[in-house]
Amino acid sequence: MLHIYSKRFLIRVIAKSIFLFFGLHYTWLCYYSYISANSHQESLVVLELDSNHISQENRITSHISQTNWTTSHTYQTNSITSQDYRVNVSTQISAFPRCERSVFLLIVVFSAPKNFEHRSIIRSTWAEIIDKDPDITNIIIKGSYTGKSLVKTMFLLGQTDEKTKNIIEIESEYYNDLVIGSFTDSYGNLTLKTKLGLEWARGFCKFEYYLKTDDDIFVYSKGLVKWLWQLPRERIYTGRCAFNKTVIRTAGHKWGVSKTDYQKDTYPPYCVGMGYIISSDVFQNMMVIVPTQPWFVLEDVYIGLILEKLKIVPVDNSKYFHIHSDYSWDVCKKKDLLLSLQATPKQMLQLHLKFSNLWKCGPVGYYKKV
Numbered sequence: 001m002l003h004i005y006s007k008r009f010l011i012r013v014i015a016k017s018i019f020l021f022f023g024l025h026y027t028w029l030c031y032y033s034y035i036s037a038n039s040h041q042e043s044l045v046v047l048e049l050d051s052n053h054i055s056q057e058n059r060i061t062s063h064i065s066q067t068n069w070t071t072s073h074t075y076q077t078n079s080i081t082s083q084d085y086r087v088n089v090s091t092q093i094s095a096f097p098r099c100e101r102s103v104f105l106l107i108v109v110f111s112a113p114k115n116f117e118h119r120s121i122i123r124s125t126w127a128e129i130i131d132k133d134p135d136i137t138n139i140i141i142k143g144s145y146t147g148k149s150l151v152k153t154m155f156l157l158g159q160t161d162e163k164t165k166n167i168i169e170i171e172s173e174y175y176n177d178l179v180i181g182s183f184t185d186s187y188g189n190l191t192l193k194t195k196l197g198l199e200w201a202r203g204f205c206k207f208e209y210y211l212k213t214d215d216d217i218f219v220y221s222k223g224l225v226k227w228l229w230q231l232p233r234e235r236i237y238t239g240r241c242a243f244n245k246t247v248i249r250t251a252g253h254k255w256g257v258s259k260t261d262y263q264k265d266t267y268p269p270y271c272v273g274m275g276y277i278i279s280s281d282v283f284q285n286m287m288v289i290v291p292t293q294p295w296f297v298l299e300d301v302y303i304g305l306i307l308e309k310l311k312i313v314p315v316d317n318s319k320y321f322h323i324h325s326d327y328s329w330d331v332c333k334k335k336d337l338l339l340s341l342q343a344t345p346k347q348m349l350q351l352h353l354k355f356s357n358l359w360k361c362g363p364v365g366y367y368k369k370v
Contacts, residue, residue, distance in 0.1 A: 097154065097176050097177060097178070097179065097204065098204035098205060099152050099204065099205035099206065099207070101146070101149045102145075102149060102206040102207065103145075103149050103150065103151065103152040103205065103206070103207045103208075104139075104143060104145055104149065104150045104151065104207070104208050104209065104225060104228070104229075105150065105151045105152070105207065105208065105209045105211060105221070105224065105225055105228060106152050106154070106201060106205050106207040106209070106210050106211065107127070107151060107152065107153040107154070107211045107213060107219065107221070108154055108156060108197040108200075108201065108210065108211065108212050108213070109122065109153060109154065109155045109156065109213055109214065109215050109217075110156050110190065110193055110197075110212070110213070110214045110215065110273075111155045111156065111157055111214075111215040112157070112185060112215065113157050113158065113159075113160035113164050113165075113168060113185050114160065114164050115215050116167065116171065117345045118215040118216065118345055118348075119155055119171070119215060120345075121345040121348050121349055122153065122215065122348070123153075123175065123177075124349075125348060125349060125352035126218065126219045126220065126221045126348075126352060127151070127153040127221075128147075128148060128150075128151050128152075128153065128221070129147065129150050129151055129221055129222050129225065130147075131222070131356070132147060133222075133359065135226055135367070136150070136222060136225065136226070139225065139226070139229050143229075150225055151221050151225065152205065152207070153177065154177050154178070154179055154197075154200070155177055155178050155179070155215070156178075156179050156180075156181070156193050156196055156197050156200075157178060157179075157180045157181070157185055158180070158181045158182075158183050158184055158185025158186065158189060158192075158193060159180075159181070159182060159183060159184050159185060160184075160185055168180070179196065179197070179200045181193060181196045187254075188297065190273070190298075190299040191295055191296060191297060191298075191299045191302050193299070194212070194299045194302060194303065195290065197212060198283075198286070198287065198290060199290075201283070202283075202284075202287050207280060208228075208233060208279070208280055209228050209233075209236070209277055209278070209279055209280065210277065210278045210279075210280070210283050211224070211275060211276070211277050212273070212275065212276055213274065213275040213339065214273065214274060214275075214341075216341070216342060216343055216344070217274055217275055217339055217340065217341055217343065218339065218340045218343040218347070218348050218351045218352070219275070219338070219339050220337060220338050220339070220351075220355050220358075222355075223337075223338050223355070223358075223364065223366065223367070224338045224339075226366070226367040227320070227338060227366040227367055228277070230367065230368070231279075233279055233280070233281075234279055234281045234282075235279065235281065235282060235312060236277060236278065236279035236282060236315075237271065237276065237277070237278055237279075237282055237307055237312050237313075237314045237315070238271065238276065238277050238314060238315045238316070238317050239271030239272065239274070239275050239276035239277060239314070239316075239317065239321055239339075240271060240272050240274060240275070240316070240317070240318045240321035240323075240339075241269060241270065241271040241272070241276075241314040241315070241316040241317075241318070242267070242269065242270055242271075242272060243269045243316075244266050244267075244269075245266060245267045245270075246265065246266055247262060247264065247265055247266060247267060255298060257297065257298070261296070261297065262296070267301050267304060267305075268301075268304045268305060268307075268308040269304060269308075269313055269314050270300050270301050270303060270304025270305075270307075270314065271300065271303070271304070271314045271316075272300050273299055273300035274321065274323070274339065274341045275321055275339040275341075276300070276303065276314075282307070282310070282312055285310050286303075286306050286307065286310065289306050289309055289310070290306065293305065293306050319336060319365075320336055320337065320338040320339065320366060321338065321339045321340075321341075322334070322337050322339065322340045322341070323340070323341045323342065324340050324341070324342060324343075325342050327340075327343070327347050327350055327351060327354075331354040331355060331357060331358055331361060332358075332360070332361035332362075335358055335361045335362075335364050335365075336364055336365045336366055338366065
């Protein structure tokens with residue numbers, strides 16, 4: 001009888017542990033959303049720019065000294081259609097989230113404010129490399145990295161309703177991985193979010209590679225690091241890329257662009273927004289052009305327009321950057337996948353568990369032992 005009760009107790013403990021592992025972050029946020037709803041005070045640190053793009057450093061310092069919250073940060077611009085929009089980031093403002101050390105791969109994730117579950121699952125799965133096989137350990141040693149400095153993941157958000165904002169403030173204080181723009185979070189403002197990510201990365205992080213992706217994308221970060229480690233680390237612009245893409249002129253179309261906004265009939269080569277990778281040297285050269293680059297509504301084409309001026313032609317790696325909606329397949333049949341579009345939080349967790357067993361599938365095409 002004692003044996004039966006002990007067994008039941010053990011099963012109960014295991015079940016509770018599993019629940020806590022997968023549900024702790026999201027439950028925590030919901031709980032604190034409730035208790036903070038009636039006691040909210042403004043707590044976002046704001047970096048404001050006037051129409052002449054002058055950094056208001058004194059105002060920021062004063063604001064920081066008056067608040068106990070220093071982990072959510074807001075950038076502001078006057079118009080989402082401004083063609084000379086830029087963000088002046090003061091590296092002297094210690095309250096901004098930053099990389100504590102140089103990282104190999106900086107991942108910037110575009111996230112909708114209400115997608116708490118997406119961000120929670122990403123943090124619990126591919127946001128950092130936890131399980132280190134011999135190849136990853138070798139990279140850490142050769143590159144003088146630590147486990148935590150191989151990958152750094154940050155989330156970019158825009159403005160939202162007050163109730164959601166309350167929860168985001170708590171999320172930001174706890175995780176310190178949110179960069180928040182003052183513009184409304186919407187599809188039409190993705191180019192502003194792109195500029196926000198570029199400017200934050202330039203001011204607050206040193207890295208070898210920059211990956212922009214979205215919160216509905218599964219990233220096999222361990223495989224991605226292995227693949228990038230073998231690349232030359234210069235003049236890299238890659239992802240799932242489009243060449244000679246015809247401009248859609250249909251009025252009201254999601255991707256429609258008028259002749260007034262863009263006169264040519266085809267776009268320059270660019271990598272689609274699900275995920276593109278840029279090496280540090282290309283990134284630094286881009287940032288010379290960004291302040292004067294005209295605003296363009298399609299954020300991935302916007303990057304292509306900048307890199308066209310640098311004569312950087314993207315390298316298509318669609319074989320590694322996939323688009324799926326059904327994830328019932330055997331991982332060994334998709335073992336070369338590095339990024340996959342259209343993953344719900346549940347599917348992202350499934351993919352993470354699948355790829356944890358990738359070692360059983362034999363050699364992968366993107367990595368050769370050295």
